[in-house]
């Protein structure tokens with residue numbers, strides 16, 4: 001898209017002495033003045049047309065401002081200026097150094113990613129953070145420490161069991177170490193190996209260690225379908241017992257029998273909050289998820305035909321179940337389960353069992369290159385997605401990778417702004433931005449970002465509210481969104497009209513040490 005309304009000019013009319021057109025680097029050093037944009041500051045307050053000055057890496061001034069000598073003017077007429085979006089649950093850590101431009105993220109307005117999700121973090125975090133500092137990307141990066149990661153370090157291959165008290169102590173020591181390195185808290189992925197084999201008391205104990213340092217607990221819960229309510233109770237109990245903030249990752253009702261229960265879910269969450277548990281959530285705006293096949297079998301009974309049939313009936317109907325990636329037979333990748341079943345000349349249920357069996361066999365024989373499997377499964381209801389997205393304490397996440405197969409990696413925030421704000425009026429623009437910024441920062445404990453106010457870091461996104469929309473689809477998951485005009489991270493332009501710049505100003509954001517609640 002053209003970016004004519006985003007003229008970076010030395011605005012002669014604004015002051016007596018017109019500045020010469022500066023080179024981008026020089027202009028950054030002399031400051032930037034964004035004029036005439038509708039500034040939506042992230043607090044939920046109504047937007048207002050005003051000017052914002054960036055000086056160095058900070059927001060220096062807001063109001064009716066005059067251009068200073070040498071300052072670059074960005075004209076934002078008709079555009080919205082918002083704080084950069086914070087992705088509450090990101091898998092950008094999977095290929096952060098391969099894709100330092102982070103096109104997938106900055107092109108949808110994301111400036112900060114929260115990684116180390118689903119129980120899996122880079123170990124040790126001190127080394128990871130050092131690497132990010134040496135080879136920064138366009139993004140700010142904060143991380144949780146993963147429960148599965150420390151469980152793997154302590155239990156190794158012998159993980160299909162509950163841990164002993166001595167092993168829990170060892171895991172706690174590792175969590176403590178990673179918290180001291182700057183982790184935001186503990187993440188878990190209790191629907192995945194090895195977390196699925198943990199006793200709730202183990203997770204509670206590890207979360208407590210994180211909480212003792214002011215950390216949080218965030219979880220891909222033990223179930224998102226048939227045992228959802230019990231899983232939610234486990235999360236809320238951790239918040240209550242440990243007096244720590246807890247967050248439901250990518251909240252969803254992913255089973256046909258649960259469809260329409262969005263209100264009930266919000267009621268349970270609100271009741272927990274009313275009782276003093278600081279529970280929050282993040283959500284992505286799609287009715288289909290992306291994960292491994294094994295999550296369809298919560299009891300890991302891959303040979304149980306009834307379990308396979310139940311999964312296809314309730315959780316992942318085969319017409320909407322796409323094999324995003326299938327290592328044992330790459331030629332199946334991109335096809336639906338139903339299509340693959342026809343190629344295999346078996347029924348859908350048998351196909352699912354045989355596909356998973358082949359993948360498991362490859363894994364067991366150490367042939368990890370051919371063990372890979374990933375599916376995109378449609379199992380949420382649109383009304384629940386909209387309802388949960390509207391919950392006051394729900395922020396947004398991509399749950400995406402920088403080069404992943406699910407379109408959420410490229411399209412989450414622009415889809416919310418285009419589809420759910422402009423087209424469907426599920427949220428007001430101000431509220432959507434509040435959720436994407438200040439609420440997101442508060443939920444994960446990031447200071448000095450997520451709002452446009454003087455003194456905060458200049459993480460900013462300038463976009464066209466009339467045209468902003470996602471374009472990525474399951475067939476073409478890497479299509480760049482429309483309408484994001486310019487993105488700044490720590491005062492530097494990282495994205496300029498659908499092009500990533502050469503700037504790599506992203507930083508490591510470590511947990512801010514907060515006093516531990518004593519009650």
Ligand SMILES: [Zn+2]
Pocket residue numbers: 118189220249250399
């Ligand atoms: Zn997850």
